Amino acid sequence: MTELKTSNTVSHTIFIVDDDRSSQELLSDMLTRNGYATNLFSSGAHALQAAREEPPDLILLDVMMPDLDGFEVCRLLKESETTRRIPVVLVTCLNEKAMRLKGMAAGADDFINKPFDATEILMRTHNLLLVKKYQDSLKVHSEMLEEQVRQRTEDLETVISELKSAQRQMIQQEKMATIGQLSAGIAHEINNPIGFISSNTVSLAKYCEKILKFMEAQQEALLTGKTDSRDVERLQALRLQMKIELIAKDIPEMIAETLEGVERITSIVRDLKCFSRVDESEQKLVDIIQCLETSINIAHNELKYKATIKREYGDLPQLRCYPQQLGQVFMNLLVNAAHAIDTQGEVTVRAWSEGGNIYVSISDTGCGIPDEVKAHIFEPFFTTKEAGKGTGLGLSISNEIVRNHGGEIMVESEVGHRSTFTVSLPLDYAAPLIVSIP
Ligand SMILES: Nc1ncnc2c1ncn2[C@@H]1O[C@H](COP(=O)(O)OP(=O)(O)OP(=O)(O)O)[C@@H](O)[C@H]1O
Ligand SMILES: [Mg+2]
Structure with a gap:
């Protein structure tokens, strides 16, 4: 070499x-x-x-x-x-x-x-070195740019994740605020069965006492071993006095009523637990009608004094979604419907499937929405309700949730007569993990 x-x-x-x-x-x-x-x-x-x-x-x-x-x-x-x-x-x-x-x-x-050729070689060398110099400086610049982009992307990702977590908190807070608003009604819904369960239990205890007394008397008569007609008469009189006939008829009814009350409380608690839970990170394949029913049950007390609820459900395929988030949407639409009705009206809940979408509509025969109000109803904090009755976040959060599921909320209204909110939800849409930031 x-x-x-x-x-x-x-x-x-x-x-x-x-x-x-x-x-x-x-x-x-x-x-x-x-x-x-x-x-x-x-x-x-x-x-x-x-x-x-x-x-x-x-x-x-x-x-x-x-x-x-x-x-x-x-x-x-x-x-x-x-x-x-x-x-x-x-x-x-x-x-x-x-x-x-x-x-x-x-x-x-x-x-x-x-x-x-010396001139040619020097010229070519000079030119190639010049090109290399520019290429090297271009490389340095592009590396600097790449680093800047990487840094900014990292910063943006941090901001987005902070925003998403803040938004998740806001959704949860709004959900809890709705439960807060409905708490008096929910308490009433639970108290009512508790009332008759406790009075039934007191009655059943008294019935038990009487039955036991009668059984004791029967036992005594039997133990003597020579029951005569006087004993039979005495027992018959005691049976009448203790109202054993009536008790025998009452007990099954009371037990059935008590069990029904227990079932009502259990289902309210189950719905509440399901509704208030922080949304799970995984989507689920669910029956939207069940989801609707959970929301109707929680809003039941708010609705029942104002409106008769009509249900028109079609055959629905299951939907992959975040069920608690959609439950929150339905709940807000139902509470809004109840608030829109002044004294007595009708709330119709419809659910059907068409052209690859599931539709859920909630109609009320309430006050309706004037155009100037309609233009703002999806804005955060827009409310026409008095302080304490609404924060104005319900529809903006609901809209966000529905958009995150690839759908939309449509509104039709006739002032003084009715409003219908229709939610469309595509069946083949994979919602991102967390609600997107608009
Ligand atoms: N069904 C309806 N009929 C008439 N007006 C409605 C109806 N639904 C919504 N609105 C109007 O839209 C406004 C915004 O509704 P939104 O649900 O966002 O907030 P809110 O109900 O006032 O408060 P909250 O945050 O408790 O839900 C309401 O204040 C009301 O003026
Ligand atoms: Mg609302």
């Missing part, structure tokens, strides 16, 4: 790779006289190794060499990340098009021919 360092005083280092010593020196002489530093190699393999260890600014590479030829060295240089950007000039005595094409295919950046 011939490897000579001819100059260290200049900024650009050029590798000259040629097995012909005189060509090497001729080229080196031209370049060093013009301020370039050169490293000379007579083997392609050695030049390749040196370029990988410390990449030069340019390589002049002879095509015809005994070990690795220039095309192969060029190909290997362009293959590796560390040496890819070094400009390679193929030095050849062949001026054939086929050779140039082969050189281009190997990734060569330029060609010079033997015999050498």
